[in-house]
Amino acid sequence: MPTSDASWGTPAPLPSHTGSRRISWSSLPRSVAAGIEGLLQGAVTTAISQQGGFSDGLAVRLELSDGRKAFAKAVDTVAAPAVGEFHRREIAVAGGLPSGVPAPRLLGSFDDGEWVALVFEDIDGALPAQPWREAELRRVLDAVTDLAEGLTPAPPRDLAYPAPRLGGWRRLADNPRALRKLTEISPRTADELEAHLSLEAHLAEATAGETLTHGDLYPFNILLTADRVVVVDWPHAWAGPRHADLVMLLGSVALSGIDPEPFAARHPLLTGVERDAVDVLISAQAGFLLAAACSMDSTGDPRLARMMTGLGLASLRWLSVRHDGTGAGRGGAPAGGR
Missing domain, CATH: 3.30.200.20 (Phosphorylase Kinase; domain 1)
Structure with missing residues (x-):
């Protein structure tokens, strides 16, 4: 369901590759x-x-x-x-x-x-179309439910699962060069840094859980076959709440010019989940992406930086939509990267 809010901009495809690397x-x-x-x-x-x-x-x-x-x-x-x-x-x-x-x-x-x-x-499949097509999106959202059910509790392994790649607002705040770049990319986001720092303070409780989450569930890590949704590339898996991968995926939905909120509101993995807990994850996802993009030096992959920036700001736009007309959640209501 494309949003009618012009501030979302024109839907654009997600960059999918590194070029010459x-x-x-x-x-x-x-x-x-x-x-x-x-x-x-x-x-x-x-x-x-x-x-x-x-x-x-x-x-x-x-x-x-x-x-x-x-x-x-x-x-x-x-x-x-x-x-x-x-x-x-x-x-x-x-x-x-x-x-x-x-x-x-x-x-x-x-x-x-x-x-x-x-x-x-070998998986004989294709990446989901970008911008998202609703039929493919619904198919993937159903598969995310099955994925969470199959990975709860997280499979035992010899080594502890790593911390999630979430959060980065404190790193941005402490890095003048990165903060200047954020201000250039999205002045509104830089102005709302304190609100995101307040949300980030609750990251540990928002990421507690016993489900193995993929940790990088974006369209470029999903293959669609004739009868399956297959999730690839698992190096960033971590143990956390059942809904963590869903929240991450919905950030990419916002990048397609689609309002993720109706999908979030009726998804079974978010039934009974506190609104503030979801806000913390959305903000933390954006914080990780924007901190990485803004800290990248001249040797970094520009396609990767553009991907991270686009996804990060899309997540913030979703966070803004969640609070439009509903009042502020924990730490205020960051308005996003518009």
């Missing part, structure tokens, strides 16, 4: 390619690079000499240590997901101390 199968060190082939017990005959996503390194659909297919991703951890950490974390998370969870099955991993690779079953 991906590497090809042919440029892999031979030892790494051989390691992946060893996991698959077959020779790769075709490798098609996938441009979707925002991580450095390899992301490729493979076909073997016997006709089998797989998806592989790999990264040089010396050149991209953060991505290497994400890959190693995803090995642990993906390997521990219950069999019924709609995620690609991890076939194996390779780690020689420098290069890390993961190999998954």
Whole structure:
């Protein structure tokens, strides 16, 4: 349901790829390619690079000499240590997901101390259209309910789940350069910094829970097949409330020029959830995205910065809509990045 409020702007597609930061199968060190082939017990005959996503390194659909297919991703951890950490974390998370969870099955991993690779079953699917189409959105929202039910309680694992990638208003407040950039991007958001800091003070209680959440549930991490909704890329999973992934996903809905609030109001995962608790998550999501975008230096990926900025401001517009005519919630009612 597109909103009639002109301040939402024209719906725009979400950026989906990093440009030149991906590497090809042919440029892999031979030892790494051989390691992946060893996991698959077959020779790769075709490798098609996938441009979707925002991580450095390899992301490729493979076909073997016997006709089998797989998806592989790999990264040089010396050149991209953060991505290497994400890959190693995803090995642990993906390997521990219950069999019924709609995620690609991890076939194996390779780690020689420098290069890390993961190999998954190939999913013959496509990303949801952006801007969101209502039929696809409703299908994904139903799948988020099933996802939360299948991951409550969170599967046990040897290592503790990391803290969520939420919150960042305090980092912005303490970083003059980033704060100046925020003021350039959205003066209104900078003016409302104190209100967001007040919400962020309640982040620990708003993120408490026993559900394994994906932690990065945006359209570029969702594949639609003929009969399934499959969620990919799990390095940022954390244990929290059942509704956390839903709130994150609805932020991307706002970016499409669609009011997320009617969908939130009737979604079963938000039944009985305190309004303030949702406000804290929306604000914290925007805070993480905007702090990351505003702190990025000249070596950062500009597509990633634009994606984070767009999603962050969209979440703030949603927060504003939630409070229009209803009065302020905890810490006041930030009006958003209009």
